[in-house]
Amino acid sequence: MDRIDLKKVKEVFSTEKIASNKKLLVYVFFVGIATVFWFLNALGKEYTTTVNYPVSYINLPENKVLTNELPEQLSLKVNAFGFDLIRYKLSTAFLSNPFDVRFYTGNRMENSNVRFYSLATSQILGRFENDLSSSIQLLAISPDTILFEFSPIIEKKVPVHSHVTTTFEQQYMLDGNIHMNIDSIIVKGPSSKLDSVTSVETDELVLTELKKTTHKNVAIKKIDGIEFSQPKVEIIVPVEQFTEEKMTVPIQVSHLPDSLLLRLFPGNVNLLYFVGFKKHDQVSADLFDIEVDYNDISDGGSNKLALKLIRQPGFVSNVRFHPQEVTYLIEKKKSFK
Numbered sequence: 001m002d003r004i005d006l007k008k009v010k011e012v013f014s015t016e017k018i019a020s021n022k023k024l025l026v027y028v029f030f031v032g033i034a035t036v037f038w039f040l041n042a043l044g045k046e047y048t049t050t051v052n053y054p055v056s057y058i059n060l061p062e063n064k065v066l067t068n069e070l071p072e073q074l075s076l077k078v079n080a081f082g083f084d085l086i087r088y089k090l091s092t093a094f095l096s097n098p099f100d101v102r103f104y105t106g107n108r109m110e111n112s113n114v115r116f117y118s119l120a121t122s123q124i125l126g127r128f129e130n131d132l133s134s135s136i137q138l139l140a141i142s143p144d145t146i147l148f149e150f151s152p153i154i155e156k157k158v159p160v161h162s163h164v165t166t167t168f169e170q171q172y173m174l175d176g177n178i179h180m181n182i183d184s185i186i187v188k189g190p191s192s193k194l195d196s197v198t199s200v201e202t203d204e205l206v207l208t209e210l211k212k213t214t215h216k217n218v219a220i221k222k223i224d225g226i227e228f229s230q231p232k233v234e235i236i237v238p239v240e241q242f243t244e245e246k247m248t249v250p251i252q253v254s255h256l257p258d259s260l261l262l263r264l265f266p267g268n269v270n271l272l273y274f275v276g277f278k279k280h281d282q283v284s285a286d287l288f289d290i291e292v293d294y295n296d297i298s299d300g301g302s303n304k305l306a307l308k309l310i311r312q313p314g315f316v317s318n319v320r321f322h323p324q325e326v327t328y329l330i331e332k333k334k335s336f337k
Contacts, residue, residue: 046079046080046081047079047080047081047085048077048078048079048139049077049078049085050075050076050077050078050142051075051076051078051085051088052073052074052075052076053073053074053075053076053097054072054073054096054097055071055072055073055074055096055097055098055099056096056097056098056099057070057098057099057101058098058099058100058101059100059101059102059103060101060102060109061102061109061110061150063110063152063153064109064150064151064152064153064190065150065151065152065153065189065190065225066148066149066150067149067150067151067190067192068147068148068149070146070148071143071146074121074141074142074143075141075142075143076132076138076140076141076142077138077139077140077141077142078132078136078137078138078139079136079137079139080135080136080137081135084135084136085136088132088136101148103127104119104124104127104128105117105119109148109150114150115149115150115151115152116147116148116149116150117147117148117150118145118146118147118148119145119146119147119148120144120145121140121141121142121143121144121145121146122140122141122144124141125138125140125141128141151190151191151192151193152190152191153188153189153190154188154189154190154191154194155186155187155188155189155194156186156187156194156197157184157185157186157187158184158185158187158197158198158199158200159183159184159199159200160180160182160183160184160185160199160200160201160202160220160233161199161200161201161202162178162180162201162202162205162218162233162235163201163202163203163204163205164178164204164205164206164207164235164237165204165205165206165207166178166206166207166208166210166237167207167208167209167210168209168210168211168239169209169210169211171241171242171243172210172211172239172240172241172242173239173240173241173242173274173276173317174237174238174239174317175213175238175239175240175276175278175315176238176314176315177238177314178235178236178237178238179235179236180233180234180235180236181233181234181236182230182233185200185220185228185229185230185233186228186229187200187223187226187227187228187229188226188227188228188229189223189225189226189227190225193223193224193225193226194226197223197226200220200221200223200228201220201221202218202219202220202221202233202235203218203219203220203221205218205235207237210237210239211239211241212239213236213237213238213239213240214236214237214239215234215235215236215237216234216235216237217232217233217234217235218232218233218234218235219231219232220232220233240276240277240278241276241277242274242275242276242277242317243274243275243276243277243280244272244273244274245272245273245274245275245280245283246270246271246272246273247270247271247273247283247285247288248268248269248270248271248285249268249269249271249285249288249290249321250267250268250285251264251266251267251268251269251290251291251292251307251326252289252290252291252292253291253292253293253294254291254292254293254294254295255293255294255295256294257294258333259332259333260294260330260331260332260333261330261331261332261333262292262294262328262329262330262331263328263329263330263331264292264305264326264327264328265326265327265328265329266323266326267326269290269307269321269322269323270321270322271288271290271319271320271321272318272319272320272321272322273312273316273317273318273319273320274316274317274318275315275316275317276315279315279316282313282315283313283316287311287312287313288309288311288312288313288319289309289310289311289312290307290308290309290310290321291307291308291310292305292306292307292308292326292328293305293308297328297330303327303328303329304325304326304327304328305325305326305328306324306325307321307323307324307325307326309321
């Protein structure tokens with residue numbers, strides 16, 4: 001250690017420094033003592049002040065829904081000694097006090113015709129004071145009025161709509177329509193909200209690579225303030241294995257004047273379609289309508305008409321036909337006298 005460092009150490013522990021630090025410590029000690037006595041003296045005095053009273057509302061009418069916001073805390077004007085105020089603030093700093101609506105309103109809101117109720121807080125001073133310490137005098141409550149706004153609870157039946165996306169393994173298809181175990185539910189809530197609810201929706205269901213009939217429980221999408229008679233529905237996706245079949249179907253003509261004949265070349269089409277094994281024998285040519293429209297004939301000189309698939313049975317899919325268009329010849333009908 002060099003001579004400069006030794007000199008600094010000697011300065012710190014010099015007699016003058018130690019004496020000066022002792023005086024500072026004595027001064028701080030007596031200031032602290034004085035502060036404590038002042039604080040104790042202040043707590044022993046009586047004060048009129050305002051304290052916050054956080055509240056949570058309980059025992060609201062069961063047959064109604066509250067539609068307005070209530071104050072989360074009340075301001076209490078109180079008179080008490082400092083010790084009691086400190087004790088109260090410490091004991092309620094992290095608490096939410098139950099505000100018994102039924103008790104403070106004398107059950108006046110249970111009547112089904114009551115939509116609005118104003119509670120003057122001056123009327124509940126006596127009852128409210130019982131919830132406070134006996135050493136605290138309650139002088140006033142703010143706000144001076146608590147307003148309750150209600151909407152009656154009603155219920156109605158609405159349809160359920162599902163949202164299902166499916167893909168299938170090769171050689172498998174839908175066996176009819178996707179359906180649910182129920183088609184409607186009862187919804188319950190305030191009339192102000194329920195008036196606009198005409199249906200409910202399920203969560204989206206995505207099913208891939210299906211090869212057998214599938215049952216899934218799917219939640220109904222929640223609506224704020226509305227209760228459902230049940231939270232889920234069962235969605236049934238019927239699946240069966242299919243085969244590809246073919247059939248010859250005659251072509252029909254629509255909008256043809258009675259005085260004309262329309263000869264088509266060819267007069268039939270070859271159909272290809274998918275059908276489930278269980279309904280294989282139910283397919284016949286009269287379940288398909290493939291036609292040309294006389295009104296599609298133009299003056300452009302073309303002698304071809306496009307074919308259109310107008311009708312097919314619901315249990316077949318992926319219908320294809322050939323040819324896609326036919327040649328035509330128009331003839332006048334012979335009149336017989």
